[in-house]
Amino acid sequence: MSANPLAPEWLKPPTDANVLPATVWSQNAGRAESGMLEVAGVSASALAAEFGTPLYVVDEADVRARAAEARECFDREFGRVGSAAKVYYAGKAFLSTQIARWVTEAGLYIDVCSAGELAVALAAGVDPIRLGFHGNNKSLAEIDRAVRAGVGVIVIDSLIEIERIADAAARHSRVQSVRLRLNSGVHAHTHEYLATAREDQKFGITLADAPAAVARIRSHDSLRFLGLHSHIGSQIFESDGFVESAKRLLALHAELLRGGPIPELNLGGGFGIAYTSVDTALPTPEIAARFANIVASECARLGIPVPVVAVEPGRSIVGPSTFTLYEVGTIKDVEVTLPHSGTAIRKYVSVDGGMSDNIRTALYAADYSVRLANRASTAQPTLVRVVGKHCESGDIVVLADYLPGDVVPGDLLAVPATGAYGWAMASNYNYLARPAVVAVCDGVARVIVRGETEADLLSRDAGAGPDGVNAAAGVTEEGAP
Numbered sequence: 001m002s003a004n005p006l007a008p009e010w011l012k013p014p015t016d017a018n019v020l021p022a023t024v025w026s027q028n029a030g031r032a033e034s035g036m037l038e039v040a041g042v043s044a045s046a047l048a049a050e051f052g053t054p055l056y057v058v059d060e061a062d063v064r065a066r067a068a069e070a071r072e073c074f075d076r077e078f079g080r081v082g083s084a085a086k087v088y089y090a091g092k093a094f095l096s097t098q099i100a101r102w103v104t105e106a107g108l109y110i111d112v113c114s115a116g117e118l119a120v121a122l123a124a125g126v127d128p129i130r131l132g133f134h135g136n137n138k139s140l141a142e143i144d145r146a147v148r149a150g151v152g153v154i155v156i157d158s159l160i161e162i163e164r165i166a167d168a169a170a171r172h173s174r175v176q177s178v179r180l181r182l183n184s185g186v187h188a189h190t191h192e193y194l195a196t197a198r199e200d201q202k203f204g205i206t207l208a209d210a211p212a213a214v215a216r217i218r219s220h221d222s223l224r225f226l227g228l229h230s231h232i233g234s235q236i237f238e239s240d241g242f243v244e245s246a247k248r249l250l251a252l253h254a255e256l257l258r259g260g261p262i263p264e265l266n267l268g269g270g271f272g273i274a275y276t277s278v279d280t281a282l283p284t285p286e287i288a289a290r291f292a293n294i295v296a297s298e299c300a301r302l303g304i305p306v307p308v309v310a311v312e313p314g315r316s317i318v319g320p321s322t323f324t325l326y327e328v329g330t331i332k333d334v335e336v337t338l339p340h341s342g343t344a345i346r347k348y349v350s351v352d353g354g355m356s357d358n359i360r361t362a363l364y365a366a367d368y369s370v371r372l373a374n375r376a377s378t379a380q381p382t383l384v385r386v387v388g389k390h391c392e393s394g395d396i397v398v399l400a401d402y403l404p405g406d407v408v409p410g411d412l413l414a415v416p417a418t419g420a421y422g423w424a425m426a427s428n429y430n431y432l433a434r435p436a437v438v439a440v441c442d443g444v445a446r447v448i449v450r451g452e453t454e455a456d457l458l459s460r461d462a463g464a465g466p467d468g469v470n471a472a473a474g475v476t477e478e479g480a481p
């Protein structure tokens, strides 16, 4: 079969458009004998019938396994070089109390970056000492709350925060451990908005400013300097950026050791995952081994002890665990004029969600793949674009993939690898209710975050009372009940 000329270069027509590449799907996803997609023994049709669509479907054992694997690999590799590791799960990728419990049960720490994320982690019963608090503009209230809660570490992102955190800690008679986030100047190979350590962006302080900042941190009795931090970006496939960043941080770390102890070094997260069959992510054991090798060899060269190394993966823990299940509503064959001559057909398949449940395609031109979920089909694979139901043309879920050509309204589609930054970045655009999150494990599916209802959508609207007047009886002029 020849490729549709509208398909991107990397996307080849499959011989079988039903195949679920293991790199893109969660560990317990597969096709039943009937051809239907199932996960951990629960079929896509059963999930749609019980919980409706769109729906985020999380393979719980997959999350637990990836969390455990990350911890084991980093423990093993840093143990091998005479040190230890801490793996923080970056909660921003996908956080609910259940997920917080799964990852902490696997031995992970959690990184939170707002009062809201902190509240979820605390509501999950996570020991605050296992939390790291991030953010380039933490409010005074957030700093106060984090200190009072007893979070293990706060990551300082700017010079102005040193005094703010020192004051809060002193006020609460605490000694707060802090890291200092650096902008190492390393250019990660990823989308511009996902690269966080090139010079012209908002995070961290420069390497040049670091010695003075650390001296200031050390001058406060209410602060304990835990070490340097760097996060070079997200969805990174190559390790050279991490290696370069580790080298730059360790050179500074060695210099700063002259002024006092520095127990740890945090190298951030950002490990890429496969969204399509052509993506090849570095396996976690490989990442851990490379991190340990570079840190150990640099420390040997510098003549310093290997610090405890912390990492902060989010996407690689939860991304592959989840698919989004949609129902097809309408289908349109659109004739598109080709750049040189002729035309080709792009089949637009509209689903019942869209950019409100997955903004990544619109925001980063991220690639995803799609499969027919309620059945397998031997129909000739056809190039499709999966679009949502929002009122704008950029509302695209999957830019390009091949589906069996007999896809019809009422079919279920599954888009894999939506666990990270899918639900987490969901919105109510066009007043769509955000979908539920269902966890599936050992043949049982349960809601871990319920879907929104129309009542939820109206619940904060002060004029949405039953008779058109303010429903929120008791609202005062200040808006406080």
Ligand code: LLP
Residues within 6 Å of the ligand: 090, 092, 093, 111, 134, 194, 231, 233, 234, 235, 268, 269, 270, 271, 312, 313, 314, 315, 316, 360, 420, 421
């Ligand atoms: N640590 C810090 C300080 C971070 O800012 C982030 C992500 C992580 C760790 C985790 O990175 P991960 O391992 O998940 O790549 N919304 C974007 C990603 C933004 C990442 C923000 N920070 C996306 O959908 O691709």
